[in-house]
Amino acid sequence: MIRFRQIEAFRYLMTTGTTVGAARRMHISQPAISRLIADLEEDLGFKLFNRAKGRMEPTTAAVRFQLAVEENFLGLERLRKAAETIRNDESEGLTVACMPALSTSLLPLILKEFFKTNPGVPVKIDSVGDAEVLVRLQDLKVDVAISLAFPAIAGIEVEPILQAQVLCALPPGHRLCERELITPEDLAGENVIGWTPHSHLDHSPEDKYFPPGVIKPYFPIRTHTSHTRYAMVAHGFGVSIVEPFAFKVWEAHGIVVKPFQTKATHDYVLAYPSTGRRSALVQDFRNATMQVIRDPDLVPWQAGPF
Template sequence: MIQFRQVEAFRCLMVTGTTVGAARQMNITQPAISRLISDLEADLGIRLFTRTKGRLEPTNAGIRFYKAVEENFLGLERLRQVANNIRNDAPEHINVACSPVLSTSLLPQVLKEFVSDDPKVTIHVTSCNTSEILLKLQDMKVDMALCPAFPEIAGIEQTHLMDLGMLCAMPPGHRLAEKALIYPDDLEGETLIGWLPIGPRAYDMEQATIDKAQIKTRYSIKTHSSHTRYAMVAHGLGISVVEPFAARIWQPNQVVVRPFVSEIRYRYVLAYPTSAKRSELVADFQAATLRAIRAYDFNVEGYENWRCLT
């Protein structure tokens, strides 16, 4: 059975690079370090180090194992920090994961609302894609996440916030800019900036809409990033069916947007680890999110018809 002392010796050896350094850090002898490493290798059934010209060099297996060790030690360090904060009566903090486009649009307004109620709280924000968000929720590395909805997954609970329709983004002077509303038929013959299938749900909805309209389009660029799609439009590389949150950021930067009339709806949620005990701060964050959503100005004429709040 693996002992914590063995893993600690392994980590110290990886960090310091020598048995002397590891022994000094753990305040034990070099032979003791060697024994702990040998016992760990025996328990794991893998070779963690090779000796080259008198130096211990980690094997590929040792490097892979070290990555897992670091992740777990970071968790322990976090527990020590939490205990230290409690002991010193330090302010609480919450960990929030957020999809990139929401982190630059909706989230700042949510946090503005939140800190007005809880000014002493520290907020740790991680911006990442949905697959990374799900891993962090399952591993309970974040308290909550603000993101697009996803299929039911064990260990994660979702609270519905809103459903939103799409926009069509285009460069200034584009022929479609004269229209108040854009329909799928209007995309006939256009060069599109599309979704990369890394986001299958969004990609499938858009592709199904175009297929249903029986129109011919050409995808010049595909990307999984909403901001990248807006940026490509701003540089005249095509038009794009886009989510609405970033519109306000890009409209002053050579992008014109119009409501896109289709059945495509984006559902946004707050997600939580199911087994985690929710604090009052989490409830305060949810309340702040709902206030920010209701007050959010997409700055797109006629768009309110495509917005449905919880």
């Protein structure tokens, strides 16, 4: 039976070119590397290396086998890392991945509800961007995530939870602060804090918020984080089209928000690793999330549930 340790030794030997290099990478002796390779050759039924003058030259079969190893090794490595994570956990708890804007606004409200039924349960929060949220889920490093909606991705299950209105954030004293509703036409000639895409899959927010026929504003600053957009507005660099949740954090800095006329919404999901089972803690977290988002006093900017 082929063992992971044998494949690991073969992979390191192919990449370093010597048993000395492979032994250093695996923190074992050279004879141990040789034994692992010999056992692997016996299990495979063909020779991987020609041994001559103290050197091990890969055979054609080894080169072909390496291609198959590289295709499958990453899956084995993910399993090994997942096992290490589970083994190193000091106590059972909950790990949540969350965008920075939500981790400082919506998530604290959810955790207040969660701790009502799970007092003392340790919770680890990974406050990361959208792309890193997906990596955390696929690598089984988090139990659940709160994220903007994203296209279907292997290894991740999603549950749509809410749609939120798009707002226009204005600095104190701005000429549009008295308006009840801000339109794209209102921002002609304005400095708008713009967006950098999270990935190549993103559609340009400029196209969503400023459709054809509308004079686009100027974009002197672009960023991919909501909190940075709010900060730039607070310091008077311009206005911005923003998600609503971080507003409470920036309200103390004098920022004014108004509804923005657009068909676009911010769609949010709960996301889970596709393991087939969810723990009781994950289920309690989901219940707490639903409790919060259904409360109009806690989530006043909701455009409607899915």
